[in-house]
Amino acid sequence: MDDFERTLNQVIDQFVDLQDWSKKAETSRRVAQAFPVILGIDRKLKILRKMDRLHPLQELAREVRTLFDTASTWSLC
Numbered sequence: 001m002d003d004f005e006r007t008l009n010q011v012i013d014q015f016v017d018l019q020d021w022s023k024k025a026e027t028s029r030r031v032a033q034a035f036p037v038i039l040g041i042d043r044k045l046k047i048l049r050k051m052d053r054l055h056p057l058q059e060l061a062r063e064v065r066t067l068f069d070t071a072s073t074w075s076l077c
Contacts, residue, residue: 004048004055011044011064041068 001009018037021029045068048061055061 004051004057004061007044007048007051008057008061008064011041011048011061011068014041014044015064015068 014037018034018041021034021037045061045065048058049065052058
């Protein structure tokens, strides 16, 4: 597994963690728990954007970025 794949896997894992967090009952979730995950996803997506633009998984990274941009606006509501 190369660096691109490893980073993309980390992003997807963090994205799933964020989705799991958003499914918790409102009384049991703290917004402060989500911020490090959101910042980690954002940082890794920026890294992926700068990595090999011809990598075969670059399209998947773009899809995840689009989902994150959409999900981050509703997950904290």
